Amino acid sequence: MGFFPVLSPDEKNAVDWYDESLALAELADELGYEHVQVVEHYFSAYGGYSPDPVTFLAAVAARTRRIRVTTGAVVPAFTHPIKLAGKxxxxxxxxxxxxxxxxxxxxxxxxxxxxxVPMSASRARFAEGIDICRRLWTGTEVSWSGDWVTFGPVTMLPRPYQQPHPPIFVASTTSPTSCAEAGRAGYHLQVVPTVTSREALQEMLAAYRQARAAAGHHGPGQVQIKYTCYLAEDGAAALAAARRWELNYIDKMTTAIASWATVRSADYPGYEQLIDKVRRYDFDRSHADNKVLAGTPAQVRDQLATIAEWFGADVTVCLQVNPGATPAAEAQRALRLFAEHVAPHFTGEASRALAGR
Structure with a gap:
């Protein structure tokens, strides 16, 4: 289950959003979902309630017993790697x-x-930040001298609970090259289908899987695909809610990315086209293309079966049942409906196509 707070203070205050989200996380733990995931963003109604995923996930960990806590994702460019590795x-x-x-x-x-931080440094800081965190988690008397930070020798405390370190995922939006780099490094993958086509996402996943296999890493790696999900016994009501909240998401995303109309960066090729893609958003097409899960449990089961055919039965779908200002009761009902009426219809490898079942 994922959290991406797309809402403004006049829609819901931060205290209420945190309380409702933590209650959802507890319910997800009770119902047997695999993980809770949260983003890192700042300042705007597009994710701004989540400037520090670690703080939120620490609260989740204190209230749950089994469910995994997942950053989706932290940004190494904005935090000193020693601080990030320690947190x-x-x-x-x-x-x-x-x-x-x-x-x-x-x-x-x-x-x-x-x-x-210049955007031209994002790729280098990203790669360097992951490498430094991994070294601090696994080594002692670690030193580093780079373009960004220089330190050492230091030994990180506490040592990670998981050995040699927690599973590492890399988030990618549109780039097969980034996916291939993640595969070669032996990392896992997080992707979002919202602003890419089915064929482009299939290309990204193929690049990841091929690079991971060619590098000789054990197993296929984990792939998480993030979807908003609107479930109700009444399919029309679910679709109405989906349309409302998806258009709210697009409206806030359009405002957040407006500067891409004039910004250019070699580290983000093609991102100047992002605002046009978002402005052309069509809810009915997005739903028909299975980029949004919405409807009755039977209808969502059909969508998931198609997603498994497209992207592989080994993917994990990360559900977002509250993309912001959704009433708490609606989000909880959707979480229960999925656990009770969708998940039981998937068994064996196909069960990996569900959000943590």
């Missing part, structure tokens, strides 16, 4: 080894400007 190792211990670490590059120009 994540601490969370791994607080959760008794339930942490999965997703790293992302970020993509909003205003966030980079606020941190004083």
């Amino acid at each position: 994540l190792a601490m969370l791994d211990n607080l959760s008794h080894g339930r942490l999965d670490v997703g790293f992302g590059r970020a993509f909003l120009p205003e966030e980079f400007a606020a941190f004083g």
Whole structure:
């Protein structure tokens, strides 16, 4: 289950959103979902209630017993790697080894400007940040001298609960090259289908799987695909809610990415086209293309079966049942409906196509 708070304070205050989200996380733990995942964003109604995923996930870990806590994702470019590695190792211990670490590059120009980080440094800081965290988790008397940070020798405490370190995921939006790099490194993968076509996502996953196999890493790796999900016994009501909240999401995303109309960065090729893609969003087409899960449990089961055919039965779907201001009762009902009426219809490898079943 994922959280991406797309809402403004006039829609729901932060205290209420945190309380409702933590209650959802407890329910997900009770119902047997695999993980709770949360993003890192700043300043705007597009994710701004989640500037620190580690803080939120520490609260989740304290309220749950089995469910994994997943960053989806933390941004190495915005945090000193010693600080980031220490926070994540601490969370791994607080959760008794339930942490999965997703790293992302970020993509909003205003966030980079606020941190004083040039966008041209994002790719290098991303790769360096992951490498430093991994070395601090696994080594002692670690030293580093690079373009960004220099330190050492230091030995990180606490050591991670999971050995040699928590599972590492890499978040990718549109780039087969980034997916291939993640595969070669032996990392896992987090992707979002919202702004890419089915064929492009299939290309990304193929690049990841081929590169991972060619590098000789054990197993296929884990792939998480993130979807919003609207479930109700009344399919029309579910679709109405989906249309409302998806258009709300697109409206806030359009505002957040507006600067891409004038910003250009070699580290983000093609992102100047992102705003046009978002402005052309069509809910009915998105739903028909299975980028949004919405309807009765039977209808969503059919969507998931198609998704498994497209992307492989070994993928894990990360469900977001509250993309912001959805009433708490609706989100809880959707979570229960999925667990009771969707998940039981998938067995064996196909069960990996579900959100943590």
